[in-house]
Amino acid sequence: MKNRSFDLINHPLKLLIAVVGPTASGKSELALNIAEHFGGEIVNFDSIQLYRGFDIGAAKTPLAQRRNIPHHLLDIFEPNEQVSVGLYVRHARKTLEEIATRGQLPILVGGTGFYLRALIEGLPPTPTRDxxxxxxxxxxxxxxxxxxxxxxxxxxxxxxxxxxxxxxxxxxxxxxxxxxxxxxxxxxxWETGENALTNYEIFRIGLNPPRRDLREKIELRTQRMFNNGLVEEVQQLLDTGLRREAWPLGAIGYKQALAHLNGASTVEQAIRTTITQTHRYAKRQMTWFRREQNVFWIESFGDNPETHKRAYAAVKQQISVQLQGR
CATH class of the missing domain: 1.10.20.140 (Histone, subunit A)
Known part of the structure; x- marks a missing residue:
């Protein structure tokens, strides 16, 4: 049930939720529950989920499981397009403004930490191209x-x-x-940015489940991806004319499925390599997100009912603080 006892439109500082954490920690599930509870819309910041046709390996929430919650910045680019962080930031900021104008709560969710930082803190000042x-x-x-x-x-x-x-x-x-x-x-x-996001109060919720449990979840999810047709998904992408060198096909899971299609590995080897690479990626993600400031960490998975309760309470408290500060 949506909690609409607060006014998001007229508040001078708009609230923005960001759900962060390692892959397979249940970020999408938690974001869905927050959106359903508070009247929100979800905005993706995963670099692979931006691409059409990259569904199974990107762990994109299927349409039937989105509970009629609007999802943004999914399937907005063709796989052969090069997407810069600057292009992502422009799309995301426009989307956030549209959501806030509708009086809905924007909820960012994904695993590409650099995209999130650039969106919030602005793009870093870098030298011109040579x-x-x-x-x-x-x-x-x-x-x-x-x-x-x-x-x-x-x-x-x-x-x-x-x-x-x-x-x-x-x-x-x-x-x-x-x-x-x-x-x-x-x-x-990259640690500094220009043109930071203004007029938003940003509240980060981080998921940090026990490492052993996360390893098990990664292994189960990887097996499920291959069982549900990851190799076939890659073959379909190739059949549309996508080059094997296309950047999204280098993502974890897709790269291993492609290697199998090329005859370089068995399915079992592809699964094992994907699991190993995903473990390493999860560690890098946690290293990145732990550098973020003011994260409300929950030491559990996003599909845990207790996680939902803690997240709801934290968001409600954040809203209360904002309303008192009017």
């Missing part, structure tokens, strides 16, 4: 083994390399460019 440097890197790519750009960035800025997929040449090139021209690690620049 075409000569880019041309030089492109010439090297043509003669070096796969993974060259990622290895180069790892030498320049290991932290930045940990955030960017080895297949994402556009983001790797930009990060290398920033390191060389800016004469400092790109990851340092």
């Amino acid at each position: 075409q000569e440097l880019r041309d030089r890197l492109n010439r090297r790519i043509a003669t070096r083994p796969a993974g060259y750009l990622h290895q180069l960035l790892n030498r320049l800025d290991a932290k930045a390399a940990g955030y960017i997929h080895p297949n994402d040449h556009a983001k790797l090139t930009r990060a290398i460019e920033v390191c060389i021209i800016g004469k400092k690690p790109a990851s340092k620049l």
Whole structure:
């Protein structure tokens, strides 16, 4: 039942909820329950869920399970499009304003921490592009083994390399460019932003279930993805003409399914590798989100009824504080 005892339209500082945490922690489930309880709409900040056709491997909430809650920034780009963080931020800020204008509570949910930070704190000030440097890197790519750009960035800025997929040449090139021209690690620049989001009170809810339980959930979810047709989903994407080198196909799960289709692994090997890579990704996500300030952490999964109660109480308290501060 929607709790509409507060006025989101007329309050001078609009409330914005962000649900964060590692993959498989139940962020989408918690976001759905908050939206249903308080009258909200969900805004995605997962970089793979932006793409059409990437459903099973991206753990996109199926339409039938969205409980008639509006979901935004899902399936808005074709898989062959390169999406920059700046483009995402423009779409997301416009969406937030539209939701707030309707008097609904915007709820951000996803796992791409850099997108969330850029949305809230603004894009970092970075050097202008250097075409000569880019041309030089492109010439090297043509003669070096796969993974060259990622290895180069790892030498320049290991932290930045940990955030960017080895297949994402556009983001790797930009990060290398920033390191060389800016004469400092790109990851340092990413810690600051310009043109921060204004007129919003941002309340972050973080999920941090026990590590052993999360490992089990990741293993079960990975098995379910492959059983539910992840390999077939990748084949369908290829049948539409999507290039095997397309950036979204480098995402965890998709990369392993593609390797199986290429004859480089069995399904069992693909599943095991996906599980291992997902565990590592979850650790990187928690490292990132733990750097965020003022997160209300809940040491459980998002589908736990006790988690729902704690989240409802925290959001209600946040609303009460805002109303008292009018």
